[in-house]
Structure formats: structure tokens, C-alpha cells
Amino acid sequence: MSTTEYIIGSGEPPLVTGNHTFASVTEHICGIPEGKQPTWWYLAFGGALSLLMVLAGSIGYLIWEGTGIWGLNNPVGWGWAIINFVWWVGIGHAGTLISAILFLLRQRWRTSINRFAEAMTLFAVMCALIFPAIHVGRIWVVYWMFPLPNQMSMWPNFRSPLLWDVFAVSTYFTASLLFWFTGLIPDLATFRDRARTKIKRLIFGFLALGWRGGNRQWRHYELAYLLLAGISTPLVLSVHSVVSTDFAISIIPGWHTTIFPPYFVAGAIFSGFAMVVTLSIIARKLYHLEDFITLNHLEKMNKIMLLTGMMVGYAYSMEFFIAWYSGNIYEQFAFINRATGPYAWAYWIMISCNVLVPQLFWFKNLRRSIPVMFIASILINVGMWFERFVIVVSSLANDFLPSSWDYYSPTIWDILTFIGSFGLFFTLFLLFIRFLPIIAMAEVKGVMPQAKVEHTEVAHE
């Protein structure tokens, strides 16, 4: 029997290490939710739930009392709510890039991290969606944002970027959810087939929809997956572009710039990968996923952070150049003021975290060092939060007329709402690792060497 030998991604290190068989992959991934959860899970879940209560309390008080409880003033009419919204939506972008763009580019290493990253996307977008919903003041008429026929015969203003945001972000959430669920179907069937209790068999049996793993199903499934990846690819670029138009379409100095859409998209992917790295370092350590999320996976993500960090740094400098080149004194002042004015501290935190920290990843040994990348990934997300702070607050606080300037400080309610949103994020994330497959088993099996069909050239007896 003469068989042509295939080496997966010849020259590339293996995508799954540790001599796994198909069965051992199933055993390892299913073992996480099937087994007893470690003590730290309960501690973390308790902490996350407490923060979720903080969020619920802060929102409850906000609805009772109104947006006056926040640190907003005149002229700073947008504060932490929009900063948090942009920050959380941005984090979501890495998940979509991993699940859609890397799929279309045939980057097979994505299979180990896509489930995880897509879940992160969903939960981050949920955290993001809270802020525009609650900041409207009269939350009981929040449905006015949607084009619903009403007794006032009024329609929303489709020329407003804020309304574009409603459609862009809610579409983003829905499309990501559909994509995530599509990817989950074969793995839910695995859970169904392994279920030992009646309740699990019912729940997973229902969710798996009767999946049989036959090729007559796979052929439609594979095309659906490809189409969803294709549909989601423009979303990676469009959602944060639309978010950036919330600023760019206004005439505030420092906001009214055409560089905003690509600059926001690069920043979103930058912060999103930082969050994926933070979470996957913790998860691979605690659940022994080193064979699936290898150092090579982490290194690749660090390279993407280096690239997008440089793009963000380029945008920072180009903003200064254009401000000077435009000859517009308000624009020039806005940028000089960012770097030297009352919010200079925030500006330099942003520059240090977003431009200087990723430079570490030029060095291979630092790029492959878990402690370095863990700290760097957290600092990058700190920096990205400050980027939005600088954009929102410094532009509004010092606008055209010096007599109307004011300094903005958050109140305890701004801070508690933001911290509380981490409660929602981590509660959902911990429930996800407790009940669902955190690695896409069917996809990982498909990139293992054993999955390759050996094509025999000569028919054998």
C-alpha cells in the first residue's frame, strides 16, 4: 500500500501537542464541565456574583435617581458610560477576528482558541450594550431607539450615528450569537452522547437539535460556517467604524477626524487580543489546556498585538500631524492640551501602555514568556480604557470657549457601575466554562494529523 504522506502544515510545529487521540481530546475537554469544579471556581464565581450585585444596585439607583448621580457636568456630557461602552465593544472584536477572518485566511491554529474568544465577544458585547441602554435617562422609553410604529407617528432619525450604533451593535451581538451557536452544535452532540443524568440528556439533547454528524449534515454545516465567517468578516471592521462615527461626525475638536474608523478598529483588535491572552493564560493553567493552547498560539496573538499596537501608535502620531497640518487652531489646541493639559496624566498612561508596552514583543523570549505577556496584556487593556477616556473627556472638557471649560471627575456610581460590569462578564464566563465545551472539539479533531485522509494512488487488494 503506497500512501502519500501528509505532514500537517509542513514545517510548522504541531497545532495540538501531547500525542492526543480523538478520544483523549473528547475526554479532556468534556472532563472540565463533567468533573468537579476546583475550589477557585467557587471563589471566583462568588466574587463575580458579588460584583454583579454591585452592577444591579448601581443601575437600580441610576434608574431611580437619574443620570445626575454620575460625574457628568457641562460641557462634559458624556463620561464613563460611553468610555465603558467603547472599551467593552472593542474587546469583543478579537473574538470575531479569530472566528471569522482567521477562518477565511485558513489560519488553522485558531481552532484552539475560537470558542473561548467568541464567548468572550458575546459577554463583552453584553457588558457594552448595558451602557447605552442605561445612559438614556428615561430607560422606560428606550424602545424609541427602534423603528416601531407608534401613536406619535414619529420615526427615529436614521441620519444619526447614534442610531447607526443601535443597529450595528445589536446586529453584531445577534450575528456573533448565531455563529457561536452554529459552532457549538457538534460539541453539544458530544455532550448529549456522554450525558449520564436524565436532565443533562434532555438539555443537551434539545440544544444539539438531533445532530448526527453525518456528512449529509456536515456539507450544509460547513457551508453555513463559511458563510457566517464571511458575513462576520465585514462586521469586524464595520462595528467599531460605526462606533467611531459617534465621535467623528460631530464637530468637536479632537473628534472630528477622518482617521477615526481605522484607528478605532485597530485599537479594538488590539485590546481584544489582550483580553483573549489574559483569559487564556488563566484558563490553560487552571484547566491544563497547555496541549491545546500552546505557547505558539500565545506567541501568534502577541504578534498581532505588536502589529495592532503599532497601528494605534501610528494613529496617535498622525492625529498630531493632521492637527498641525490642518492649520485649525482649535484642533491644534485639542492635541497639545491632551499631552500637556489637565488630562496629561491620562494621556501618558495611554501612551505608555499602548505604544511602549507592546514593543516588548519584538523580542522572541519576551513574546514567549507567560509572566511578561500576562502583565503586558493587562496593561494594554488599561491603556485602551484610558485611550477612550482621553478621547471623550479631554475633547469635551476643553472645547471652543474657555469660559465654559470644566474639569471632569467620576463619582462613586460611575466607578461602581464599571466595576460591576466585570461582575456580569466574569459571571457569564465562569458559567460558560462550567457548562459548555471551552475548546471547539470537532474543529480541533479536524486539524489533528489523524484526521487527514490518506489518498492511495494505486488501488490495493
Add this chain to the structure above:
Amino acid sequence: MNNAIVKKTQAVLAEFDSPTALLKTAETLRDAGYKKFDCHSPFAIHGMDRAMGLKRSPLGWMVGLAAVVGTSSALALQWWTSTIDYPLVISGKPFFSFQAYVPVTFALGVLLSAATALIGMLALNGLPRFHHPVFYSDRFSRASDDGFFVSVESDDKMFNVEQTRTLLQQCGGKNIEILEGE
């Protein structure tokens, strides 16, 4: 079998060692003229569509149609509300300033296409379907773990319990089961 329920043969199920063996069996069944058979595996196997003699899924056309319907109805909604039902001058722009309508048009096109991709895939696969002859087998649960199975349904024109079983055996099939149901 004295009960009123008459069990009848629904399918023959055979287990194989590897994706390669599964693909070879699919080619053999295809060449023998079988139509109603399926190859079950824990992951999608490249080249299986051709081995089974299946054409490309029509899902792309469905999603393409959904994209057209989604974008055009979104544009129609924005046109109608802002020029007919509630014309309002904003920033001195024309009522139908289509450039401003691009983001919502795009978003709704994406929304309808994504929903169609999932729902269309389920519809083409006949899912959700919670009963199927292959689920009568105890071994079949390995198809979502590390098992490779071929099932041949009894309403195939070529189906004959003995001949089909022999053919699957010749292809290297193990643990061959005759699945019976109501």
C-alpha cells in the same frame, strides 16, 4: 414478537477505523449505486462530498437572497420613513440622503443573512429532529467522540440486509448492526 408493534428494519450501521476507511467505503457505496446512506464522523472530512456523490449545498443561494432582501427592505424602510411618512429636514440634507443610510442598510442585510445561514442550514439538514434510526444503536454515541460510522437506510432501492451487510464487511466495517424500529 407477539406485540402489536411490528418492528421493521430501518438501517444497517457499520463502524470503521479511520477517516480514510470511511471515505473508501463511501466511494464503494456510491459506485454500487446506493443513494440513501450517510457517513458519520466526529468532524467534517475533506473530500467526503465527492466520495458520497453529493453536490454543493444550495445554502449560498439562500443566504445571498436573504442579503438582497435584508438590504433592500432596510433601505426601503429608511426611504419611506424619512421622505413619505415623516419628512424632516436634518442638517439641510435632502430627505433621501442615501449616504447616511448605508450603515443601517448594511447592518440589517448582515442580520438577515446570518439568521438565514443558521436557519437554512438546519432546514436543509431536517433539524431539529430528535429521533432517527441511528440513535437505536448503543455504539453510535461514539460518532461524536472518535467513531466513524456508515449507515445505509432500508428505503434505499439497492438495500438488501444480507448484501448490504456483506458489502460493508468487505469494506472493513466492524460491529455491524441491523437497526430495527417501529
